[in-house]
Amino acid sequence: MRLSEARAVCSELRWRDYDDSLYIAAQKEMISYLVECSPRVSAIQVGMFLLDAEGLALLGGENLFARNIIRFVSQKGYTEGYIGLADSAFAATVAAQQQRRWHIVAPGKDSSFLSSLSVDYLPISLESKDTLYGLGVERMGQLTALPYEEVTKRFEKEGVVAYELASGIDRRRPSLPKIETSYQCYVDMGGPIESLNDTLFVIKSMLERLTCLLKQAGLCAEELTMCFYSDDDLFEERPVRLIRPSNQGKFLLEVLRLSIENRQLEKEFTSLRLIISKTSPELFKQVSMLSGDGTKLESPETRFSSDSFLLLVQKLNTRYGENPLLRPVAIDHYTPERAGAWQPAIGSQSTSLSVAVDYVKASAGNAALVSGLVLKRYAQPRSILVEVHKGQPETFTSEGVLYKIHRITTPECLSGLWWEQPVRKSYYTALVQPSSSNDYLLVMLVYDHECKTWFVEGEYD
Amino acid sequence: MNANVAVLKQQLEHLFPGKWLSGGDGDKILRTGIRDIDSGITAGFARRQITEWSGLSSSGKSTLLRGAIAHWCTNGLNVGYVDTFSRLVASDWAFVKEGHYGPVPLNMMQRKGNAAGEFLVVRVSESLAQHRSSLLNKGVNRSGASAQSEAVSRKDVKQEAFWVVEQLIRSTIFDAIVFDMGESLYFNDRLFARLKRALERSRTALIVLKDRQLREHYSTKKVDSDIANSGWGCHTNMCFKWSAPIHYESGMSGLALISPAIKGVVSRDGMTQNMEAKLNMHVQNRLFTHPQIPDRRTPKARA
Known part of the structure; x- marks a missing residue:
């Protein structure tokens, strides 16, 4: 159905671009629901879940289990659900694609179930599939009929995976879902706030609480999101990505202050929500005993890995969107305008020309590589x-x-x-x-x- | 004995700046490696001070400064360059960190240091333009301003450049910061005070690189006296211009190289000193390198 046709049916239809994060959020939500049906649930790709279906003999059998899940998922709004039950995860996913509401592969029959199906189901590259077709191997049974050593020799790692899957061997298992804690604070001001100082005062107290929770959980914030509300109406959602994960309240406050200063709010707000949208485990690095020695000068390397350097990069990043601290590098080209490039000082892989600097220096002197005036x-x-x-x-x-x-x-x-x-x-x-x-x-x-x-x-x- | 050690340390500091003296001159001054600057009335660049390094838009000042920057980098000092109008070419500066600085002033001391400092550049106008265009693409438009008003003006760029310089100074990472102001000749009082305050809390030497505008026909003496009297609050003022003798290098089919000498006037506390640097250049041959040949095995994606 075209969009115009769909709009003719439903005038309130809105077009939204594909957003990966929305699918992931929906997937997490679905996992939290499915835990009610089976203790072990995991997602293997968008819209595809693995559930533990062992020990159902006394609970009405596999058919009842499948029927219950389809009913449960339909109640949540997902009416197009298909279920496959098998010994291995791969056989179950293939069974779920057989255009039946549920398909149960008998115990121990995974290999024979798969043998008559096309090799297109195998998660291998298009090139390998073409090769298989070229060799006359169109069904998984034909693949497993080949000697294992020959398949390994011809297709290496990919061939081993394909051979094992087609034989009904799959090491993937559903696992216990991780309980995700959300770190967020919400403050209702009780009145409109428009001054920066007041905003920072509130953010500071929110950060104190959040960083305390993060430290207890051994986590660092990677991304923060500030949501500004005016009378329960969200008018600005501002994600702030950090250059390095941190759980230091002072650093985070400084970053948020920069963000607000750089892009001022459209209007006053009445409530604020601060969310730690991405976290990462806290790393504990051993600090050199001499680092606290005030008489010792910092080396250049120390200075460029120091907090002050990171804060500088974070400030520039917040203001310009990307890292404007650049390093000149040579490129293998002869026109003057293309013989060099500017590369971000951190966060980029070096693509500079490799030059035997010592050799050039010894043979042609200091001026050999940069011969002209500026x-x-x-x-x-x-x-x-x-x-x-x-x-x-x-x-x-x-x-x-x-x-x-x-x-x-x-x-x-x-x-x-x-x-x-x-x-x-x-x-x-x-x-x-x-x-x-x-x-x-x-x-x-x-x-x-x-x-x-x-x-x-x-x-x- | 102690006096001898102190003298030895001073001499070593002269050769390897920032390494041998602490709390004394070594902490206060950055030697450039250019004899006339290091041994004259200035004795190098003062930390926590503003030094003006000026000349016509084409006068050899940046070439000399590149030599000084390479000298600092090879001695483990970190240098930041704020390129206000994004005019630098990366290939000219690609090997500065390793101590390769192109045409060497004949009176420059060439040193090989053990520690390599960093040379980082902020291209202000380019960064600002990219940021503005990305905001427009995202549909974020500050205070309902039109797309027209989001265009980057020279005034915006200058203000941003001041902000960047202040942040670089406050970070206390850089030993020297070069602020290339282009033809923006004057500091606003408020900004000047801010920079001075930031410098007082750091160990950075701020070098303001200014392009002077072309003057009408003047006598050379008049120009020099103007330079000497043009202090605006900076600690030291150095002004450069091309001068005779101009060295011409002939190639196989005509003139291959033009290399004028650089004349400079250094002024500080009402005193002036003349200096001259001849450059040791050689003819470029870009054809020693070659462009990357495209990979013909992969057909180019067609639109």
Whole structure:
């Protein structure tokens, strides 16, 4: 059914994009319900659950169990439920896909049940499935009929898994569901609050309580969510992700303060909910005995793993959305604008060019890798009008100023990137003098052969 | 005996700054490795102070400063660079941490330190523009402002840059912070006071990199005296410009390299000192490296 057709049936229908977190939340909720039917419940993928169905002989048998579960799930709003019962988890999931409300595989018959079914059910790559079809193996029974060593040799790890599953061997078992504790605080102010200080005062007391609970449970907050209400109406939900998990109230307060300062609230609020939306186990790292020695200078490494550095990164992250502390790295490319890149100082994998720095230093000196002056590029290259005499640029006009070219180098003609956006440029270094000044400037002049235009791309400083 | 040890420590501090003296000069001053700056009236960059490092937009000041930064990094000091208008090119600075600083001033001392400090850059205008565009994409629009008003203005960028500098100073991680202000010539009184207050609580040396605007025809003496008298509250003022002699290197088919000398005027407490640095450059050859050839085994996804 198309959306327009659906809207014709139900005018209040709303389109929502796929949101993984919503499915996960619904799944957790369903697990908490299913515990009433079986003590061991676990989810293996979105919408698929494993339940322990052992020892049902005295409780009405497997048929009654399946019927009860379908009825129970339907009462919760999920009417399209299918059940498979088997010795192994894989056989049960395949049985549930047989388009019957419930399908029970007789005890000890998993292998024979699976043997007549297609290899498409096996959780292997498309390439491996094609290979199996190419070899004439279309059913799981045909796969298990092959010698185990041959399958292992041909398909390695994936083949072993497929062979075992098709033989009815699956080590997955339902487990006891984990009880999830939610860490959240709610404060009703009793009146509208609009000042930052008052807000921080409330948040501080909420954080004290939450961090105390986190410490007792040996957890650290990874993400916090602030929900602001105005007369029971939620008008802003603000998630704040931390650069490093922490259960230090002072640090968390500082982060929340930054978030509120950077993006002010649309209006005053009357109640506030603070939720620790993601947690992680607290790590206990042994601190060096010398770290408390005030007379010892901090090493650069210590400083860059210190709390103050993390707080700095967190502040910048909160303000700019991503880490703006960058490190210059070289890239294997020859055009000046692409020969390097800016990489976040933390949280990124290094992709820099590996250079034998010591060898280059010994053979060509300190200036070998960075041979030129410092170039400062303009935000956009400035197109210029150049006067050429006998093939050599003599003067140019940029932004209404006439520049006389005193000396200019022979061009460095570079081209490439034909597989992306072709580049054909001639790079000149020119010593120029503005007509209204005695001073000289060194600029990078570029002739772009693709658009047949002269540019000043930057100045050497 | 003690006096000899103190002298030896001072000499070692001169060679490896920030390592040998504590509580004395070593804690207060950062040596640059450039003799004229280290041995003159300034004796380096003062910590907890603002030093102005200025010149025309093209004057050699950043090249000299890169040498000083490389010197600090190889000696284990951490340097932050606030690039207000995102003008730096990464390839020029990629090997600074390892002590490779391009054209070496002939009077610069080359040292190999054991500890490597960090060199980190904040590209303010770029970060701000990205942040604004991501907010617009998410549909978050502050106080109902239109998309037009969310465009990044130079004033916004400057304010952000001041905020970033203040945060870097307050973090007490960096030994030196370079604040590249571009052509924004003046500090607001309030911001200046904030920065001074933050500096007093840290051990950081703040270097303000300013681009002076082109002047009309003046005599050289007039320009120098202007520079000497242009103090605005900074501890030391250093001003640079290209000067003769200009070295030209010929290649196989014409001129291959232009390398002017750098002339500087250092002023502090009403005193001035001239300095000159010649650069030891060589012709670049970018073709030593090559672009990555695309992997033709994987067909490019077509839209």
